[in-house]
Amino acid sequence: MYKILTLNNISPKGLDQFGHEHYEVASEMSQPDAIMVRSANMHDMEIPASLKAVGRAGAGVNNIPIDAMSECGVAVFNAPGANANAVKEMVLAGMLLAARNICQAWDYARHLEGDDAGVHKQVEAGKKQYAGFELPSRTLGVVGLGAIGVQVANAARALGMRVVGYDPHMTVNRAWQLDAAVEQAVSVDDLLSRCDMVTFHVPLNDYTRHLINSDRLHNMKRGSVVLNFARDAIVDEQAVLAALASGQLHAYVCDFPSNGLKGQDKVIALPHLGASTREAEENCAVMVGEQLRDYLENGNVRNSVNLPEIMLPRAGKARLAVMNRNRPDMVGQISHVLGQSDINIVHMMNESRNGIAYNLIDVEDEIDEEAARGIAGIDGVLRVRVL
Helix, strand or coil: CEEEEECCCCCHHHHCCCCCCCEEEECCCCCCCEEEECCCCCCCCCCCCCCCEEEECCCCCCCCCHHHHHHCCCEEECCCCCCHHHHHHHHHHHHHHHHCCHHHHHHHHHCCCCCHHHHHHHHHHHHHHHCCCCHHHCEEEEECCCHHHHHHHHHHHHCCCEEEEECCCCCHHHHHHCCCCCEECCCHHHHHHHCCEEEECCCCCCCCCCCECHHHHHCCCCCEEEEECCCHHHECHHHHHHHHHHCCEEEEEECCCCCCCCCCCCEEECCCCCCCCHHHHHHHHHHHHHHHHHHHHHCCECCECCCCCECCCCCCCEEEEEEEECCCCHHHHHHHHHHHCCCCEEEEEEEEECCEEEEEEEECCCCCHHHHHHHHCCCCEEEEEEC
């Protein structure tokens, strides 16, 4: 019986991935085997010795102490791409809101006073100040061509826009999905110099913090639009406000309200709605639920942020899953312990990522407690599971 602890409200469709016969799911329990989380901050949480995996029902994992989890032999999973369509739609909406000055025009119209004749007269007199521009005549820059960025780029192309993309770590799979007409930039600065609107779909780290700053804003086309539905600190807020005041920027559309942004006429700040759809929440929960179940039952790894990808069909009578530091002779030591117990290896796979190695080993016979303890006692082994 596996125990799943939920730290936030998780979509029932996600929890349905765990059968009642082999799983107990609750918002309060001791010694959980896995945790499902959305936005709850886990950095100050004590990591239970029983914990084997954490599943984040979303893409970002800033609320999870990844390094600490790795040290404890805990796999961390997320759901990349499960909310991509929801975020894509918000970016498209943001572009239209900015291009046509819709929020400002709506606010103007809702405060009109007088009888209908007077209102109609004010409409005709005031509409000129909200004249906007059409998207097909503009160039969109997309920084980050992962699951979301690719969908945004393709949708913008479908709207008739010219699109320039930049992602030095783009995968082959994403490249196949990207519209062939999307142009490649050689750097962020190259991209910004060529676009009228720019959107970001990258994680927050030391490299991406304040990716948009005063220098880069100065080098953009005058009257450009910045869209940020990724992380607030990717954009230097003070630099953006200064660029809006000078007219260098036409608008800033983001998902991260703040006191500095409140009341700014050229700012559209939404209350973190990027992935806030029923469909996105369900997709994320289902994806993470499936990944956690497969990891707990079979040791397979899909969409982990701290373990390498490993999918191995079962063979033999038993399976051993070993997480260890990536050091020389670790596989040899593990094999030696199995050999001492007369346990023959049928099939195995070893992969590594960022100093952590992961092994799936299928054997002909049952793995006894002595063999499991022997492997767990090898210096550098972080977690041993017999499946």
